[in-house]
Amino acid sequence: MDKALLVKMVGRWLFLPLLLSHVSAQSFSVVVPLTPVSGLLGGSVTLPCALSDNLDARKLEVRWYRPSMYSSPALLYLNEKLDLSVADIKYRGRVSLPGPLEKGDVSLKLDDLRPSDIGTYMCHVSSDRWYEKSNMSLTIQAVGSSPILSMLDAGGGKVNVSCQSHGWLPKPSLTWRDSDGSSLNPPNKHTSTKDSEGLFSVSSWRLFTSSESSWVSCSVALPDSVGMIRESRLTPHLPTGTWKGAFIGTLILLLLCIIVGVGVGVYFVVLKKGLIGSERKETEGGEGRK
Numbered sequence: 001m002d003k004a005l006l007v008k009m010v011g012r013w014l015f016l017p018l019l020l021s022h023v024s025a026q027s028f029s030v031v032v033p034l035t036p037v038s039g040l041l042g043g044s045v046t047l048p049c050a051l052s053d054n055l056d057a058r059k060l061e062v063r064w065y066r067p068s069m070y071s072s073p074a075l076l077y078l079n080e081k082l083d084l085s086v087a088d089i090k091y092r093g094r095v096s097l098p099g100p101l102e103k104g105d106v107s108l109k110l111d112d113l114r115p116s117d118i119g120t121y122m123c124h125v126s127s128d129r130w131y132e133k134s135n136m137s138l139t140i141q142a143v144g145s146s147p148i149l150s151m152l153d154a155g156g157g158k159v160n161v162s163c164q165s166h167g168w169l170p171k172p173s174l175t176w177r178d179s180d181g182s183s184l185n186p187p188n189k190h191t192s193t194k195d196s197e198g199l200f201s202v203s204s205w206r207l208f209t210s211s212e213s214s215w216v217s218c219s220v221a222l223p224d225s226v227g228m229i230r231e232s233r234l235t236p237h238l239p240t241g242t243w244k245g246a247f248i249g250t251l252i253l254l255l256l257c258i259i260v261g262v263g264v265g266v267y268f269v270v271l272k273k274g275l276i277g278s279e280r281k282e283t284e285g286g287e288g289r290k
């Protein structure tokens, strides 16, 4: 009896430090970046999340979820493996934990970025007796198409130049420039629309004095990001003379066709009438002969 108690006591003394270290190791914190993480549309991004003191995360539960989507997370790591049973189908095949988990790195890698991925992500790590969570935000950028420039004759030596570009994220800015590279004032109003995929299109137009020598440019750029810019140039000159000539040429040809058509029609009608007439004459002649 006494011996058994002694064993128990010794056991307690032996295991107490272990138990304590276990308890202290259980209270961890989760470290995430304070500034938004940025990725490119269609590309990959890693949302960093680390446990304090490089605590081994292999035996812990790691849950990455969007706010209010706790029970349907983007990724769930449980019982030392990824649990796909409850994971949000929108993230299936696009998420992973690159680790190393044993060093407390529970960062989320997200591939094939879509506009719907933009927003807040929660990094939630839990053990049997402790949990900690932190959030961070993800922004996605997309560089759109080169601006398409087109022109219309606005009359009085003016050319109406339109600029259009699509596939941007977030909402881009649009700037008209002249050959000197200086932006034109006042800045033109441009309209932007969001398509069904969540990408932005922009368009603008501006009147220019027709010129054969100097070009104008339209550039579309993402806010606060150097290098994310697309520009197109054009000489605001409509070959009006040639165009008018071509139009008149076409008109003359069309008129000619009509005249020829009418002429041919008239000719056939006349011919038909003539034939009928001669038939009648023949008949009459025949009758006359009878």
Ligand SMILES: *[C@@H]1O[C@H](CO)[C@@H](O)[C@H](O)[C@H]1NC(C)=O
Residues within 6 Å of the ligand: 067, 120, 135, 136
């Ligand atoms: C994200 O964290 C900040 C600061 O910790 C907090 O103010 C905010 O409410 C959190 N957002 C969400 C969606 O949990």
Ligand SMILES: *[C@@H]1O[C@H](CO)[C@@H](O)[C@H](O)[C@H]1NC(C)=O
Residues within 6 Å of the ligand: 152, 154, 160, 161, 162, 205, 207
């Ligand atoms: C210039 O063209 C755009 C369409 O490309 C049109 O909406 C705008 O009204 C035109 N402006 C003038 C002054 O003709």
